[in-house]
Amino acid sequence: MPSVVTLTPAPVIDRTYFVERFDEGKVNRATDQVEFLSGKGLNVSRTLHLAGVATSAVLPIGKEDEHLLFRTPNPQLLRILRVPGRIRVNTQILEPSGRTTNINQKAVPIPADDWDEVVQMTIRELRALAADWLVVSGSVPRMAETGEHLDFDRLFAETRRLGTRIALDTSGSSLARLARSEHINLIKPNADELATLVDRHLHTVGDVLEAAHEVIERNGLEVALVSLGGDGAVAVTARETLWGHATAPRVVNTTGAGDATLAGFVGSSIQGPGRTGGRADFSELPRLTVKRALGAAVTYGALAVSVPTTIMDSLDDAPTPVVEAPDPERELSEPTKVFDVK
Numbered sequence: 001m002p003s004v005v006t007l008t009p010a011p012v013i014d015r016t017y018f019v020e021r022f023d024e025g026k027v028n029r030a031t032d033q034v035e036f037l038s039g040k041g042l043n044v045s046r047t048l049h050l051a052g053v054a055t056s057a058v059l060p061i062g063k064e065d066e067h068l069l070f071r072t073p074n075p076q077l078l079r080i081l082r083v084p085g086r087i088r089v090n091t092q093i094l095e096p097s098g099r100t101t102n103i104n105q106k107a108v109p110i111p112a113d114d115w116d117e118v119v120q121m122t123i124r125e126l127r128a129l130a131a132d133w134l135v136v137s138g139s140v141p142r143m144a145e146t147g148e149h150l151d152f153d154r155l156f157a158e159t160r161r162l163g164t165r166i167a168l169d170t171s172g173s174s175l176a177r178l179a180r181s182e183h184i185n186l187i188k189p190n191a192d193e194l195a196t197l198v199d200r201h202l203h204t205v206g207d208v209l210e211a212a213h214e215v216i217e218r219n220g221l222e223v224a225l226v227s228l229g230g231d232g233a234v235a236v237t238a239r240e241t242l243w244g245h246a247t248a249p250r251v252v253n254t255t256g257a258g259d260a261t262l263a264g265f266v267g268s269s270i271q272g273p274g275r276t277g278g279r280a281d282f283s284e285l286p287r288l289t290v291k292r293a294l295g296a297a298v299t300y301g302a303l304a305v306s307v308p309t310t311i312m313d314s315l316d317d318a319p320t321p322v323v324e325a326p327d328p329e330r331e332l333s334e335p336t337k338v339f340d341v342k
């Protein structure tokens with residue numbers, strides 16, 4: 001079974017206010033408020049932990065947010081670096097009707113020295129776990145001093161030197177920029193993120209496959225895992241093209257389904273002995289079991305949408321996946337959105 005280190009460069013505090021009624025521009029009264037630490041990499045690690053996969057989650061946390069760690073589930077998975085100030089807060093205002101209003105804060109820039117320490121901590125974890133995968137998830141902050149993009153070169157080059165594969169789940173300009181780094185093995189865009197990456201609308205599964213081939217060739221990737229919401233997911237490598245689907249018992253909350261999908265894929269991606277370390281040439285790495293990994297990906301995705309919380313508490317009752325050759329003619333159930341990221 002593989003071992004996996006996740007890195008969430010910009011974790012977030014999810015704060016929910018419960019109100020009887022929400023009036024814009026007025027004073028509103030909350031009946032309750034909950035707050036918890038959340039990060040896409042952390043979600044991936046929690047799901048992997050449920051599946052019995054060795055994992056840890058690296059997160060920079062604001063010194064003023066440390067109290068939240070006492071209430072965070074699976075604290076043993078966390079590898080925390082304390083940075084000055086507070087991390088960002090995403091606020092949700094929830095009405096009894098289910099209507100929600102969201103205020104999402106931008107990622108707080110990170111000082112260069114702190115980023116250096118995050119990189120070092122991540123490399124230490126990769127070594128400690130003899131990790132098969134590094135998963136980099138969620139949005140990427142800017143550098144505090146200069147406002148420039150964060151430098152991932154050192155982290156990626158060192159990860160590669162260790163013989164660890166890199167999976168990337170981010171969006172917009174960060175996805176485009178980091179995918180080009182020549183160190184990435186896997187990206188996990190959803191349909192909109194893939195459409196944005198190729199800068200055109202995708203209407204059918206055939207359009208998705210064409211776009212996925214284009215991005216793996218253009219960026220030298222090993223695999224593109226494209227999640228398509230209720231339409232399942234496709235996995236594309238230079239040799240294989242597969243479509244997977246699992247029927248969700250019910251659809252309650254789709255937030256975090258992508259994280260469960262990625263956890264399913266990397267957690268089932270290698271059979272037999274994993275990394276033995278120090279193999280920089282990817283052709284010498286354990287072979288990816290793409291069909292099996294895609295099956296786990298869509299199973300976990302379907303299970304994730306059937307529970308109300310972002311975090312699942314059991315992988316029992318996971319639906320059986322179907323993995324087969326894709327039908328290029330199949331229409332996507334929702335039109336894609338292409339975002340301007342220049």
Ligand SMILES: Nc1ncnc2c1ncn2[C@@H]1O[C@H](COP(=O)(O)OP(=O)(O)OP(=O)(O)O)[C@@H](O)[C@H]1O
Pocket residue numbers: 189190191226227228229230231232233246247248251254255256257258259260261297298299300301302305
């Ligand atoms: N309505 C649904 N029915 C069945 N499975 C679903 C449904 N929605 C999502 N899934 C499963 O979850 C996977 C991931 O969903 P989706 O493509 O929406 O990810 P995402 O947009 O990256 O989500 P997020 O970033 O919020 O975690 C899909 O590939 C599919 O397997």
Ligand SMILES: [Mg+2]
Pocket residue numbers: 190258259
């Ligand atoms: Mg996603």
